[in-house]
Amino acid sequence: MSIYRNRIGIILVALAVCWFACEEADYQLDNLSDPLNLGLTPPAIFFHPSSFNIDVNDTFSVKLYSYDLPDVAGAHLQVLYDRGSLQVDSVITDTLFRIEADPLLFMDDAEGVLDVFLFAMPTQTVENVSGTDAMARIFFNVISPGISELVYGDSTRIVNAQNIPVQIESYGKAVVDAQ
Amino acid sequence: MRQHKLTKILVHGIIAVLASSQIVATPPKNRPKTYKKKKSDPEETVQENSDRSQTTSAVSIETGNRLAIFEFEGKEISVPLTARMTEEFRNTVRRLNIFEVQDRGLTQRINIFRPETDDYWDCWNKDCAVERGKLLGVNYVIAGTIEDSDENQYLIKGRLYSVDLESLMNDFSFNSTGITDSLLLGMKKLAYDVSGLPIPDTLSIGADTTKIVDLAVEKDKSRFRLPDIDIPDKIKSLLLSTVVPGTGQMYSKRKYVGMGFLATEITLAGFAFIWQSDYKQSWGGFQNTYNSYQNLTDPKELLELRPDIIRYARETKRYNNLMRNVRNLGLGIWVVNMIHAYIVGPEELYEGNILFGTEYDDGSQSGSGPGMTAWDLASGFGVRGMMLRPFVKNTALEDYRNHTSGGFKIKTPVGFTLGPIRTFLQYEISNYTFDQKNYDNENVISGFNRATIMNIDYSNLLRIGGESVEKSIFFGLTRSGDGNGIMTGMDIGFKIDAEVPLYISFFGRTNSMKSPVHGDMFWVTAGANLGVDIP
Structure with missing residues (x-):
């Protein structure tokens, strides 16, 4: 009988490991930087990040972001800011309008109004860009x-x-709290 | 798509097993046997009796051969010894395969019919024996006594009655000298005598003395014997199938139904392993992407992660559901198997105290009768579920981690025999998984190896381990989503039971694969498989 018990034990172990069910994925897509959580209707443009707590004399950067843009090739982005509190240091291009080469960038900053002009450099096959990405x-x-x-x-x-x-x-829009 | 195919295979497999079970579920008819009169033995003394005139020289028992052996009555010897001798007598008669001997538990039902006594020797006259035989639904009964007539002198007496003919068939007695050397032998000789078979020369005093001594030693060594509880056979069948699906049916002489249940459960377990592996990949991918989503701040990256998270979550749910379904299906079949085991439990069966049948199985279930059964067609096929894990791999895989995988293989009878070497073809589907980080699909090499394998069995060439150890080497061609390759290896299989072709095997194998993405991959795997072969 003990022989059978050993045999049964072997078979039992082999079968027992098979009976399982595992944890199911439970998730909340609630990241505040997720464009879907910003309350925007695409196509849209927004600032990223959307809030800053900065000390006086510090420098910070903000991205001008597109959200689900259709095919585009150029942009005039006019940014209004408090010229009493902030001062534009510089503007650089980012990845959205980059096809093979960096886009052309012009800017005009006067009395709290910053005008940024971006133009994608088309290739023989691609002349538009699209989607969600940083423009400048x-x-x-x-x-x-x-x-x-x-x-x-x-x-x-x-x-x-x-x-x-x-x-x-x-x-x-973005909020800047300078202290 | 892959899962869909697997599910179809599973459904077809179950239908096939159930259909086969239906075919073999009909209990076989017992072949008529001829009872021949005992041959005389110079050592025994046959007592004359007034009923002797009713003894026939040759009796056809085509009406049935069910035999109940009443508990021998002990005179001047202990009840346990009497019970032991009676059981030895029963087992010997059973093994001789002339009668279908009713199990002790069933014979004891006479207590229910006649609770006033369990002294069956009292039932010495024909009318009483025939009446009780009818109550037990048997064709023959034996009642007997073991008497300590003198110092170490034992007189064994018994009578064989035909219930159908309502007559005394045989009256026998036997003198035995010394409990340790010949009482057991005497019971065996008596069994041959009752069965009408010549007593073999091997039943000599010397041989029997050795056996008794061996038995005594074995009994001393066996410290973990189960208590001798008289469990009804139906309950035994139920318990066996509760512990291991199919074994209750095997116990009840429904070997192929039992193997069907066991093979189905093993197959389901194989699918469960495969889906568990897929689940682990999806779960790893989910955890990676979801952690990234929670920690990242870039809107573009977050937006790109969203569909991956949702996809991985859906996949985990899907594979989990598949595992739940296969588990529930497996448990359902397990329960059906338990109920079936109870129903077919040997209430009316008179043979089979051995777990997986008797060595005197006449093969009446194996479809040896006229006409071809499904089991004849399936003969030579087998199915095995396997677990395997890589432990050596080449540079193409050195940055990857090993994972335990599952699979199953189907053995076919296709092959040839070359002297002591036998070959047969196998088809195998097994999973392989290597990953760099937490099973993420982005960092994983995983797929199903579909292999056509030629197995070369050299057990007859190298007899180490005996007949219950199968030794083979194999090679085959593999195909998977990552590329084609070659597999070689060796396998050592142990037949778990002498009567049922239930195997557990351990194997080692090499796998090489030419992948257009990952290059030439090579790994060595070890594993084990469990399954049945249809004889």
Whole structure:
């Protein structure tokens, strides 16, 4: 009988390891940086990050971000800021308008209104870009304390390769708390 | 798509097993046997009796050969010894395969019919024996006594009655000298005598003395014997199938139904292993992407992670459901197997105290009768579930971790015999998984190796381990999503039971694969498999 018990034991161990069910994936997609959690309707443009706590005399950067843009080839991004609290240090291009070469960038900063012009450099096969990505990056210096906003101005306009404007459904904004 | 195919295979497999079970579920008819009169033995003394005139020289028992052996009555000897001798007598008669001997538990039912006594020797006259035989539903009964007539002198007496003919068939007695050297032998001789078979020369005093001494030593060595509880055979069948699916049916002489249940459970376990491996990959991918989602701040990356998280979550749910389904199906079949084992438990069976049948199995279930059964067609096939794990790999895989995988293989009877060497073809599907980090699909090499294998069995060439150890080497061609390759290896299989072709094997194998993505991959795997072969 003990022989059978040994045999049964072997078979039992082999079978017992097979009977399982595992944990199921439980998740919440609630990251505050996720464009889907920003309350925007695409196509949209927004600032990333959308809030800053900065000390006076520090420098910070904010990305001008697109969210689910259709095919576009150029943009005029007008950014309004508090010139009493912030000062534009520099503007650089980012990845959205980069096809093979970096896009062309022009800027005009006057009395709290920063106009950024971006133009993608088309290739023989690609002349438009699309999607969710950073278009440009602005570096600000904090010159005095205060709470201010960064918003897109009314002149903001994004066009495709045929210079036809794309309808932007939502605009994001950012809050800067300088101390 | 792959899972869909697997599910189809599973469903077809179950249907096939159930259909086969249906075919063999009909209990076999007992072949008529002829009872021949005992041959005389110079050592025994046959007593004359007034009923002797009713003894026939040759009796056809085509009406049935069910035999109940009442507990021998002990006179001047202990009850346990009497019970032991009676059981030895029963087992010997059973093994001689002339009668279908009713199990002790069933014979004891006479207590229910006649609770006033369990002294069956009282039932010495024909009318009493025939009446009790009818109550037990048998064709023959034997009642007997063991008497300590003198110092170490034992007189064994018994009578064989035909219940159908309502007559005394045989009256026998036997003198035995010394409990340790010949009482057991005497019971065996008596069994041959009752069965009408010549007593073999091997039943000599010397041989029997040795056996008794061996038995005594064995009894001393066996410290973990189960208590001798008289469990009804139906309950035994149920318990066996509860512990290991199919074994209750095997105990109840429904070997192939039992093997069907066991093979089905093993196959389901193989699928469970495969899906568990897929689940682990998806779970790893989910954990990686979800952790990244929670920690990252870049909107573009977060947006890209979203569909991966959702996909991995769906996959984990899907594989989990598949595992639950196969588990529930397996448990359902397990329960059905238990109920079936109880139903077919040997209430009316008169043979088979041995777990997996008797060595005198007449093969009446194996489809040896006229016409071809499904089991004849399936003969030579086998199925085995396996677990395997790589432990050596080449540079193409050195940055990857090893994982335990599962699979199953189907043995076919296709092959040839070359002297002592036998070959047969096998088809195998096994999973392989290597990963760099937590099973993420992005960092994993995983797939199903579908292999056509030629197995070369050299057990007859190298007889180490005896007949119950199968030794073979194999080679085969493999195909998977990562590329084609070659597999070689060796396998040592142990037949778990002498009567049922249930095997557990241990193997080592090399796998080489030419992958257009990962280059030339090579790894060595060790594993074990468990399964049945259809004889």
